[in-house]
Amino acid sequence: MRQFFKEVTAATGAYSHRHPLTFLLEVADDIAYLNADLEDGVKKGTVTIQQILRGFEEFPDHNRVTAACFNELKKKADRYEGQEEAFIAQQWLASNVRGQLINRSLEVFYDHYQEIMEGNFAESLLDVSEAAQLVQILQNLSRNYIYTNSGVVESEIAGSQIIASLLDSYIPAVLYYDSKAPEQQTAKDKRLMSLISDNYVGCYRKNATGQDETVKLYLRLLLVTDFICGMTDSYAKDLYQKLNGLG
Structure with missing residues (x-):
């Protein structure tokens, strides 16, 4: 298997470094889970829109990314009042949260492109992006309302x-x-x-x-x-x- 590993890393040009595309794959995986877990939680009734809003409010000093997502959720909650909460959450996650997570991660990828290509960048794109605060809030919501739910x-x-x-x-x-x-x-x-x-x-x-x-x-x-x-x-x-x- 060691020989296979050497052949793969040589063919991709990664050698002893992470291949640049693994950073994007890692981000795609993280974003998918962050969105899917919360959307599924709302759909199953383990977390409500009001609880999500409170989760944002409990986090001090919103940066521009977190503030934008929070404000959009409040607008959508008012605009679609009477609709199923799962519909509101899906609209918000698809049109606001997902885009912020993707775009802010890509900004870090572009800003550190040379370091990444040279194998000198070891951070998670999300962790050092402007969306890091948003990620923390989403993780807290899942941890507090979804992962600990008895069902x-x-x-x-x-x-x-x-x-x-x-x-x-x-x-x-x-x-x-x-x-x-x-x-x-x-x-x-x-x-x-x-x-x-x-x-x-x-x-x-x-x-x-x-x-x-x-x-x-x-x-x-x-x-x-x-x-x-x-x-x-x-x-x-x-x-x-x-x-x-x-x-």
């Missing part, structure tokens, strides 16, 4: 149990699949393998061709994680129940 916690625990159970079933099932000891694969293992989409199996076979047994085992384990990560929540729950005789 959310129960769902997380249930989800963790489902994922762990699926991994416990599928990891043994792939150990001897396409190996030098296929006879070690049990009938149950074969049936489990038959439930994996042909697309995932085809991708595995394409990448496993000509590889040694160690790499093939790694790719089979990756096949399992890709398969489970690609499931919708409802499909994962349904499969878990069926495999455990609960469906």
Whole structure:
């Protein structure tokens, strides 16, 4: 695997530094979660528009980014009074918050472009941007109203149990699949393998061709994680129940 790593870093020109695009990927991931968590929280009723506004008001000395988002939410709350709160939150996040987070991050990327390209920049774009205060407020709101909500916690625990159970079933099932000891694969293992989409199996076979047994085992384990990560929540729950005789 070390050789693969060297080949990838050489091909991308990153070598011992972070590739410049990873800064943008990191920001995209952070922004997606900041927006999705809060929007989902409003949709499920675990946080209200008034609580969001109070969360802003409790934070002293708003900078221009935070003030702009706060003022826009108040305007939208008045403009769309009587509408579902989820609609107001979605409008606000899509038209104001997301844009501020993206644009302020890009400003830092442009301002520190040379350092980033030379591998001399180690900060998160959001953390050193004008949106850092906004990020802190959004994180506080999620932490105070969403992550600690009993229903959310129960769902997380249930989800963790489902994922762990699926991994416990599928990891043994792939150990001897396409190996030098296929006879070690049990009938149950074969049936489990038959439930994996042909697309995932085809991708595995394409990448496993000509590889040694160690790499093939790694790719089979990756096949399992890709398969489970690609499931919708409802499909994962349904499969878990069926495999455990609960469906």
